[in-house]
Amino acid sequence: MSYDMIAELSAASADLGETLDGILPRANGQIEQRLYQAMRYSTLGDGKRLRPFLVLSSAGLFKVSRRSALRVAAAVEMVHSYSLIHDDLPAMDDDDLRRGKPSCHKQFDEATAILAGDALLTQAFEVLADEDTHPDPRVCTDLVRALARAAGPYGMVGGQMIDLAGEGQSFDQAQVTHLHLLKTGRMFAFACEAGAILGKAPKSIRLALRSYAHDMGLAFQIKDDILDVEASSEELGKTAGKDVDQEKSTFVKLLGLDQARAQARMLCDQAINHLNCFDDEAEPLRAVARFVVERGR
Template sequence: MDASTETFEARLTATAREIEAVLETLLSPSALKGEIARPERLRSAMHYASLNGGKRLRPFLVIEAASLLGGDRDAALRVGAALECVHCYSLVHDDLPAMDDDDLRRGKPTVHIAYDEATAILAGDSLLTYAFDIIASPETVLPDKAKVTLTLALARAAGIGGMAGGQALDLAAERQAPDEQGIVTLQAMKTGALIRFACEAGAIIAGASSEDCVRLRQFGERIGLAFQLADDILDLTSDAATMGKATGKDAGRGKGTLVAMHGMAWAEAKLAEQVLAAEALVAPYSERGTILAETARFIAGRKS
């Protein structure tokens, strides 16, 4: 590991700790103004789901994209925490027996195993709802227009036309394998949409120009595809101990992936292509774009 990689990973880890501190505060037992009470078992399941490890890559992207364009860090931390709530809700629901039926997540029992299915469903529901609470809250110091824009963008990234729709396509792929365009669409929705939002959100927080918003959105699309390609490669080459979850499940269920369709050499070349394209998108920012470029390389080279 060279010094730059070590510095990047130290920054990623430090930011993850900041996000976790925000989540700890947000998920405290104390009811907020307008809430009646926080049932302890449900709150505990939400805490378990969202503070059970992970790189916090999506909030990291929010914070670094905002920083690139001069956005407020505290606001970016809260929006990043909101996005992490959406991401963690999706993992809780995806792991359910009716979905992917997984017993292991980040090396630990999934929420429906550690608690029960009903609590897992409610924990996911509550995390999703809380995300929009966090953005709208007065404690998130942003102009109302920015909050509305973020809310709309996150809803569309997370809902029927984004992540949830992508999960529906993923379940359908178990019955009938999609063609190449179907795989690309599924992955752009299920995995790519929240990563794209993370990058665009940083620009929105900073009140950036439409040109910057488009550039960061395109950067997010590139690294979203890179993330999924890397994930599919790891699903074939890694093991459960390294990944912290079951591997080889897509092949076992007959789901098509771009790696399975075109082979490992093609996938690795395509992955490198996405990284180069992502680097080119942030190159105009010179030194300020270095961290995002390093993030693209990290995504491609990750081992878990």
């Protein structure tokens, strides 16, 4: 029987939603309840939740408990949601639509959106450091360190700075690749390595998962660039054509549509090859690589 990626994504998303619902603060009449509402608005609900799925899939390779994996997956989704809240602000990408509904700053206000992002980011590290995530303090420390590096100046935040600086500039392919390795790829890499950290896997195994995430993450970004050109705002759940409007250097701009598609497929194949050291239990990760280049057809 073939692997049903959509069904598995949906099931994982439902489990993650329950975990997030229990972790995120509830609005029960406190003065700060508007903050809690904004956090939940931006984190719960629809979304591919691909990064949490990668955490769960990598954890499955090492027989990690579902509870531990879901808590790490929740932390990853909280950091991802924080990044989207801040990316949508007028000072950043200035987008009014996210996941098919008003962006956080449009639904609430800019100050609340900033604070909601701050709160999600910091609470994510609280989740990772908690013994409920893993009883071994060393494992918790390794998770915190790895996520901090993936999300911070050497990862996602650094990539966002390059992205902002690149508006109206002409980046070459190496520069665009570096941008997306930081902005998108490092968080994908953490999601894939998280299961190995939880399972105390050797460095060689972590390297294989990191290499997989590198190629899969670039394939994901190339497909995003293609969809930004070809898909509608309704299909994307966010404003289409923003890259062109903001004069950003993209893989499509550099390579053209046909070559960009070919490059994404090649990276997908490379990503899958990095998983040769695993057996059939890595099929969810192989399916992710295929999914990221086939979505939106």
